[in-house]
Amino acid sequence: MKHWIAAAGLALALPLSWNAHAAGVATPPDLPATEQARAAIDQDPAVNQARHGVQAATHSAAMLEASPYEWTASTTAQRRRVDGSGASNEWSVQLERTVRIGGKAALDRDLGEAGRRLSTAQLGAVRNEAARQLLDLWLDWLAARQAREGLLEQVRFAEANISAVEKRRKAGDASMLELNVAKGDLAEVQRQVSALAAAEAKAQATLRVRYPQLPLEARALSEPLPPERNEGQWREQIASGSDSLRAAQQALRKAELTAARARADRMPDPTVGVFTSSEAFRSERVIGLSLSIPLGGTYREQGAREALQQVEIARAGVERQQRDLDVQVAVQVGEATSSFERWQLAERSATVAQESARLTQRAFTLGEADLQALLLVRRQAVDAVNAAVAARVDALRSRYRLLVDARLIWSLDEN
Numbered sequence: 001m002k003h004w005i006a007a008a009g010l011a012l013a014l015p016l017s018w019n020a021h022a023a024g025v026a027t028p029p030d031l032p033a034t035e036q037a038r039a040a041i042d043q044d045p046a047v048n049q050a051r052h053g054v055q056a057a058t059h060s061a062a063m064l065e066a067s068p069y070e071w072t073a074s075t076t077a078q079r080r081r082v083d084g085s086g087a088s089n090e091w092s093v094q095l096e097r098t099v100r101i102g103g104k105a106a107l108d109r110d111l112g113e114a115g116r117r118l119s120t121a122q123l124g125a126v127r128n129e130a131a132r133q134l135l136d137l138w139l140d141w142l143a144a145r146q147a148r149e150g151l152l153e154q155v156r157f158a159e160a161n162i163s164a165v166e167k168r169r170k171a172g173d174a175s176m177l178e179l180n181v182a183k184g185d186l187a188e189v190q191r192q193v194s195a196l197a198a199a200e201a202k203a204q205a206t207l208r209v210r211y212p213q214l215p216l217e218a219r220a221l222s223e224p225l226p227p228e229r230n231e232g233q234w235r236e237q238i239a240s241g242s243d244s245l246r247a248a249q250q251a252l253r254k255a256e257l258t259a260a261r262a263r264a265d266r267m268p269d270p271t272v273g274v275f276t277s278s279e280a281f282r283s284e285r286v287i288g289l290s291l292s293i294p295l296g297g298t299y300r301e302q303g304a305r306e307a308l309q310q311v312e313i314a315r316a317g318v319e320r321q322q323r324d325l326d327v328q329v330a331v332q333v334g335e336a337t338s339s340f341e342r343w344q345l346a347e348r349s350a351t352v353a354q355e356s357a358r359l360t361q362r363a364f365t366l367g368e369a370d371l372q373a374l375l376l377v378r379r380q381a382v383d384a385v386n387a388a389v390a391a392r393v394d395a396l397r398s399r400y401r402l403l404v405d406a407r408l409i410w411s412l413d414e415n
Contacts, residue, residue: 027409040214057118072096074095095274104269107257111261132405143221148197151192151193165178224396248320248321252317258311266300275287342395360378
């Protein structure tokens with residue numbers, strides 16, 4: 001009942017606070033704090049790689065703005081032999097450079113900026129994926145820890161059962177078979193605890209290696225909440241901050257500029273120069289200008305056509321990314337809603353099963369129930385508790401993924 005009251009209160013408050021939520025929400029208490037999470041995400045090798053990609057794109061933009069053409073200096077020296085006049089030492093010096101025409105310099109500047117924006121969007125997408133991975137690893141660790149701690153009570157019950165059976169056996173009310181069954185039950189519960197401890201250690205080791213600076217502070221799993229808004233509002237929020245979609249859009253922009261550059265390149269850039277020379281026994285000094293223009297042909301034409309097809313490829317990529325995003329949001333919102341409902345059912349089932357186990361345990365201690373009935377009820381309780389923990393984690397994971405993708409926690413929109 002308290003879960004429904006909390007959900008109703010949240011629903012009433014949301015219309016007034018959604019604008020505030022759009023700017024970010026408080027980090028859930030069972031997750032790392034914002035400063036810790038951001039530091040851990042920044043340490044991710046994939047994020048570091050993407051960050052260097054932004055720096056490389058910045059240098060690439062500077063290169064395009066500066067022009068791929070540079071000054072070329074050339075010189076020649078020759079010795080001319082003239083019959084009856086001796087030898088003439090002659091030389092020439094030339095300085096030339098290719099210049100961009102037809103608005104190519106402006107196109108190159110725009111191309112460089114588009115490349116920088118694309119790499120920045122790709123960095124944001126990598127950061128978001130790193131945040132999702134951190135979220136999953138963190139919840140896996142807390143889930144294994146909480147499940148292991150929940151089974152420790154069952155270990156104590158199993159040990160108490162052995163003591164009770166031993167007393168009954170001494171009194172002649174229990175057989176050796178019942179004692180062996182009780183010992184087998186204890187061994188099985190201990191095996192499950194060991195398996196969960198191994199899973200917890202594995203998850204903890206993965207976190208420690210992947211994020212060496214992240215403090216591993218164990219925390220209890222929070223009470224799940226239903227999705228704050230409907231699918232349309234989540235889609236709008238996630239799409240507005242989606243770096244994957246932004247990267248696809250920037251890739252289209254870059255492809256369009258590349259196509260415009262290829263069209264402009266069908267008019268070749270001329271090379272202009274100035275030269276001077278000394279000839280005829282230094283009696284002739286020559287000063288002149290040079291101009292050379294490549295004759296464009298099939299290569300440039302096909303390059304322009306290929307660039308146009310790349311634009312269509314990029315445009316299809318934007319459409320695909322938009323549809324993938326719509327599908328992802330629909331699935332995530334549906335999963336968050338259904339997982340919250342499954343958790344509520346699992347919690348009620350676990351509460352009933354645990355109460356039945358306690359009552360049967362008491363009846364067994366008083367000699368009012370046999371061992372087989374007790375073990376059956378206890379196994380049902382263990383299964384119900386494990387299912388409740390798993391359902392809790394699923395509900396939390398589904399909602400937290402929405403918060404991560406919507407840039408509402410961990411300040412992921414601050415690149």
